[in-house]
Amino acid sequence: MATIKMTVNGRERSGEAEGRTLLVDFLRQELNLTGTHVGCDTSQCGACVVHVNGEAVKACTMFAAEAEGAEVVTVEGMANPDGSLSVIQQAFQDHHGLQCGFCTPGMIMSAAALLKDNPKPTEAEVRHYLEGNICRCTGYHNIVKAIMAASGQDVSAVAAE
Amino acid sequence: MYAFDIERPTTIADAVAALGAEDAQALGGGQTLIPTLKQRLAMPSKLVSLTAIPELKGVCVADDGALCIGGGTTHATVAAQAAAHYPALAALAGGIGDPAVRNRGTIGGSLANNDPAACYPAAALASGATIVTNARQMAADDYFQGLFTTALDEGEIITEVRFPVPDRAAYMKFQQPASRFALTGVFVAKYADGVRVAVTGASEGGVFRWTEAEAALSADFSADAVAGLSVSSNGMMGDVHGTPDYRAHLVKVMTKRAVAAA
Ligand SMILES: Cc1cc2nc3c(=O)[nH]c(=O)nc-3n(C[C@H](O)[C@H](O)[C@H](O)COP(=O)(O)OP(=O)(O)OC[C@H]3O[C@@H](n4cnc5c(N)ncnc54)[C@H](O)[C@@H]3O)c2cc1C
Ligand code: FES
Ligand code: FES
Numbered sequence: 390m391a392t393i394k395m396t397v398n399g400r401e402r403s404g405e406a407e408g409r410t411l412l413v414d415f416l417r418q419e420l421n422l423t424g425t426h427v428g429c430d431t432s433q434c435g436a437c438v439v440h441v442n443g444e445a446v447k448a449c450t451m452f453a454a455e456a457e458g459a460e461v462v463t464v465e466g467m468a469n470p471d472g473s474l475s476v477i478q479q480a481f482q483d484h485h486g487l488q489c490g491f492c493t494p495g496m497i498m499s500a501a502a503l504l505k506d507n508p509k510p511t512e513a514e515v516r517h518y519l520e521g522n523i524c525r526c527t528g529y530h531n532i533v534k535a536i537m538a539a540s541g542q543d544v545s546a547v548a549a550e
Numbered sequence: 551m552y553a554f555d556i557e558r559p560t561t562i563a564d565a566v567a568a569l570g571a572e573d574a575q576a577l578g579g580g581q582t583l584i585p586t587l588k589q590r591l592a593m594p595s596k597l598v599s600l601t602a603i604p605e606l607k608g609v610c611v612a613d614d615g616a617l618c619i620g621g622g623t624t625h626a627t628v629a630a631q632a633a634a635h636y637p638a639l640a641a642l643a644g645g646i647g648d649p650a651v652r653n654r655g656t657i658g659g660s661l662a663n664n665d666p667a668a669c670y671p672a673a674a675l676a677s678g679a680t681i682v683t684n685a686r687q688m689a690a691d692d693y694f695q696g697l698f699t700t701a702l703d704e705g706e707i708i709t710e711v712r713f714p715v716p717d718r719a720a721y722m723k724f725q726q727p728a729s730r731f732a733l734t735g736v737f738v739a740k741y742a743d744g745v746r747v748a749v750t751g752a753s754e755g756g757v758f759r760w761t762e763a764e765a766a767l768s769a770d771f772s773a774d775a776v777a778g779l780s781v782s783s784n785g786m787m788g789d790v791h792g793t794p795d796y797r798a799h800l801v802k803v804m805t806k807r808a809v810a811a812a
Contacts, residue, residue: 408553408554408555408556408596408597409551409552409553409554409556409587411584430585430588430589431585431588432581432584432585432651433728433729435648435650438650444626444653445650445653446650446653446654447650447651447654449584450580450581450584450585450650450651450654451580451584451654452556452577452580452584452597452599454556454558454599455556455558455580455599455601457558499650502649503649518649520647520648520649520730521647521648521649521650522648
């Protein structure tokens with residue numbers, strides 16, 4: 390066991406981790422940040438996506454020890470400072486971008502990473518970027534629509550409700 | 551996962567020393583190794599993370615014009631930084647997996663793993679790249695030795711990969727939609743002294759050069775030049791995603807597409 394320190398959602402946090410402790414387990418079990426989900430064992434579903442030093446990564450495919458000293462942002466850090474939903478989160482609600490919600494934390498974090506690099510993506514770019522985020526419920530159309538809307542684009546012509 | 555220690559050295563020398571321990575293993579981006587550990591298919595005593603070593607990261611151009619990529623450079627960095635100099639290689643890196651995989655996975659990890667369906671082995675073999683380690687340099691032709699097998703010794707680290715930049719090149723991957731690996735992928739590279747064609751995802755022996763196509767394309771660099779050639783399904787992989795015949799067929803189709811795109 391070692392003590393690991395990192396900045397999570399702007400706050401200094403520390404906790405205990407073994408060599409094999411995954412970042413996602415550290416966040417969920419040690420820091421009680423259970424917004425980040427685990428949907429698979431094979432690094433394929435993207436439910437666990439968080440940002441480490443500004444980049445989207447799968448928290449299930451990185452060890453906590455490798456995030457020592459890093460800036461980590463999870464879905465819990467996405468709301469506005471006053472607690473209201475961020476533009477991306479609000480767009481998911483407005484456009485029915487979630488059903489069961491299991492994939493949503495990863496979708497929000499991937500969407501935020503995409504819009505940081507590409508503030509006005511095309512529909513094709515959004516779909517391509519989400520290749521590593523799997524949703525079993527929505528059929529993706531409304532997720533894509535929500536992300537397009539969050540980027541400030543007119544979505545009246547995008548896919549179907 | 552079985553229990554292990556993890557170390558994060560900051561120099562190549564320290565990493566090599568740490569890898570001298572019994573059952574120690576290098577950890578690159580972890581995008582292959584961590585899923586493997588989760589399945590308990592590996593049991594290292596110690597992982598030596600290469601992600602905190604600045605000298606393993608980055609893309610640069612050597613005096614002879616070759617593109618040099620640090621062994622710990624992520625796919626995302628190659629996609630962004632190789633684009634001006636070797637666009638086909640940058641496009642290949644940008645097509646690996648998904649954005650989160652590309653932000654962690656490294657070229658050294660991909661080449662060390664030598665998955666028979668991985669993308670980078672095709673680029674390295676078709677470019678006649680040089681694999682540089684902490685101990686020596688190897689030509690790609692000598693480096694790849696079959697399924698998940700390479701010339702790397704125990705504890706040897708890929709520190710750099712040098713790609714001679716071709717006049718024209720393209721990589722065409724027929725994507726297996728669930729895993730996003732290549733069901734069959736072909737990298738074609740045209741140099742002043744001839745064309746090289748490397749195929750991934752097809753053979754039971756891992757990445758290989760399609761020498762008949764190389765000869766035909768060196769004489770006439772057009773998709774039609776390979777039209778008359780045929781690929782044997784002997785030794786091709788067969789699984790739920792595709793039969794050996796199907797993969798043999800894809801080799802030719804993907805080669806034509808790569809030539810057309812180059
Ligand atoms: C969902 C998903 C989709 C993917 N899709 C593709 C795809 O389309 N195409 C593709 O090619 N790959 C794909 N990959 C694999 C990905 O490219 C991996 O990043 C890569 O195969 C391994 O690189 P790594 O840095 O993550 O290595 P790791 O997983 O850390 O290590 C892999 C092996 O290499 C060794 N190693 C690591 N770095 C070095 C080094 N510098 N020197 C010597 N040995 C080293 C390790 O000890 C280990 O044995 C995918 C992975 C996932 C999870
Ligand atoms: S939990 Fe599925 S990719 Fe991380
Ligand atoms: S909303 Fe249920 S998995 Fe996406």
